[in-house]
Amino acid sequence: MRNQGFTSTKLLAWISPLVAVLCCVSATQTYAKNTETKVKEFIDQSADALKHGIDKLGDDSAKIQEYVENYAWKGIIQDKATSGAETLSHMRLNHRGNVIAVRPGEKVEGKVICSLNSELAHTLSVYRVVIGLHGKGPQTTIGASLGAASGSSKEKFSFKAPLEPGIYQIRFRTADNYLESKALDAWVDEHGNEPDASTTIGIIYVRA
Numbered sequence: 001m002r003n004q005g006f007t008s009t010k011l012l013a014w015i016s017p018l019v020a021v022l023c024c025v026s027a028t029q030t031y032a033k034n035t036e037t038k039v040k041e042f043i044d045q046s047a048d049a050l051k052h053g054i055d056k057l058g059d060d061s062a063k064i065q066e067y068v069e070n071y072a073w074k075g076i077i078q079d080k081a082t083s084g085a086e087t088l089s090h091m092r093l094n095h096r097g098n099v100i101a102v103r104p105g106e107k108v109e110g111k112v113i114c115s116l117n118s119e120l121a122h123t124l125s126v127y128r129v130v131i132g133l134h135g136k137g138p139q140t141t142i143g144a145s146l147g148a149a150s151g152s153s154k155e156k157f158s159f160k161a162p163l164e165p166g167i168y169q170i171r172f173r174t175a176d177n178y179l180e181s182k183a184l185d186a187w188v189d190e191h192g193n194e195p196d197a198s199t200t201i202g203i204i205y206v207r208a
Contacts (some may be wrong), residue, residue: 039076039197043167046071050167050205054101061101068101068205076169081199084174085121085147086129089113091170091201098170098202104163108204110170114143114155121147126178130187131157133204134169134194138187141180161206170202171195 050071057063077098080089091098092111102108114129121127125147132138139159145151162168173195175186188194 035197039169039200042074042076043169046073047167051208054207064101064207065096068203069097069099071099073099073203076197076200077203078198078201081172081201083129083172083195083199084176085117085127086143086145086172086174087115087117088129088172088201089115093170093202093204099205100203101205101207102161104161104165104206106161107158108161109156109158110202111154111156112142112201113152114145115152116143116145116147116150118148118150122176123148125176128175128177128180128183129155130173130175130183131159132171132173132187132195133162134171134200136162136168137194138184141175141183144178147176161204163206165206165208168204168206169197169200170204171197171199172201173199 050068053067054064057067079091079098080087082088090111090113093100094102094109100108110131116127123146127143127145127147128141129143130138130141140157142155142157143153145153171194173186173189175183177183177186
């Protein structure tokens with residue numbers, strides 16, 4: 001009986017931390033899903049509000065841009081965000097801030113500071129940052145940094161705005177792959193998820 005009791009105690013001691021980890025993972029996933037739901041609700045509401053306000057401005061591009069920039073985004077956009085070993089900050093789109101209004105299919109040009117933390121990277125791996133639009137997929141990549149080399153660099157990128165009017169969130173994910181084609185595949189993780197809302201560093205409003 002003593003052996004059985006000892007075995008049960010050891011088993012319980014081994015299982016308890018595992019249960020705690022699983023509960024933590026579950027809580028994190030639930031929080032992420034709740035956050036995504038709230039973001040989607042806000043974006044849906046904002047789409048109607050923005051359209052209503054912009055319709056009053058006619059075809060004045062300068063006023064439309066100002067209206068979109070000054071809209072209350074309520075923390076949806078991050079000035080600095082991290083994915084894995086890379087942190088992006090100071091996003092600028094079309095020589096403006098991190099929120100722009102564009103026409104369908106218009107070229108979007110961006111500049112951003114990309115910082116690699118070598119303590120979170122594998123020394124001999126090459127890291128790229130995949131830039132994409134939530135719900136539309138990856139658009140391009142920036143950087144090609146060796147894991148051993150910490151530091152920051154100013155990166156440029158460009159892509160075409162979607163053809164369908166609406167609000168699009170610019171998100172990103174760090175990929176440890178030298179080839180751009182392979183890095184783009186990392187936009188969706190092993191669970192089929194795109195980068196989460198914590199990596200939203202820009203907004204594109206595509207006008208009707």
